[in-house]
Amino acid sequence: MYPSELTGTYTIDPAHSRFGFTARHAMVTKVRGSIPVHEATAALDAENPAASGVRVVLEVAGIQTGNQMRDDHLRTGDFLDAAAHPYITFDSTAVKHEGGDSFEVTGELTIRGVTRQVTIPLDHTGTAVDAQGLTRVGFEGATVINRKDFGMTYNAVLETGGVMISDRITLEFDLSAVKNA
Numbered sequence: 001m002y003p004s005e006l007t008g009t010y011t012i013d014p015a016h017s018r019f020g021f022t023a024r025h026a027m028v029t030k031v032r033g034s035i036p037v038h039e040a041t042a043a044l045d046a047e048n049p050a051a052s053g054v055r056v057v058l059e060v061a062g063i064q065t066g067n068q069m070r071d072d073h074l075r076t077g078d079f080l081d082a083a084a085h086p087y088i089t090f091d092s093t094a095v096k097h098e099g100g101d102s103f104e105v106t107g108e109l110t111i112r113g114v115t116r117q118v119t120i121p122l123d124h125t126g127t128a129v130d131a132q133g134l135t136r137v138g139f140e141g142a143t144v145i146n147r148k149d150f151g152m153t154y155n156a157v158l159e160t161g162g163v164m165i166s167d168r169i170t171l172e173f174d175l176s177a178v179k180n181a
Helices: 070-075
Strands: 009-014 018-025 027-033 037-044 053-059 085-101 102-111 112-129 134-148 167-181
Touching: 027 070, 085 112, 112 167
Parallel strands: none
Antiparallel strands: 009 037, 009 167, 018 027, 018 167, 037 053, 053 085, 085 102, 102 112, 112 134, 134 167
């Protein structure tokens, strides 16, 4: 059972949230990036956990890694194909309270028109009333996907062995959600 104070509907605040990713580059370092929120909502119901859910829509064209050439390449058909698939979506199928501050959200992640089930462990990082009198909740977590499962197979072999880009991508979530009145 969820803590009852979390029961409610929420809008995820894009100005105070990050939907990010990390990928190994050239087998020696990590590249980090983020994708902006287009729309994101959540509902938690302590009395009826099956009624809980999360929907997130991310805007692929806004991807940022700190390098314009890389960002432009990530938008192409080699990777996310923003022209044909402008959004990444996640629709939960189950929200499970694991005890304490730990939750698991399972759902359908769609990237490039390919849908796969993923489970995201999230930790409730706190609840507060902000300066505007709005109730905010925070969650953070991460999960790993294989980019090839979503049709992203582009890569380059390195002279020293290995490949330029890892298949394993860590998806990172730092969320601030505002409780709807």
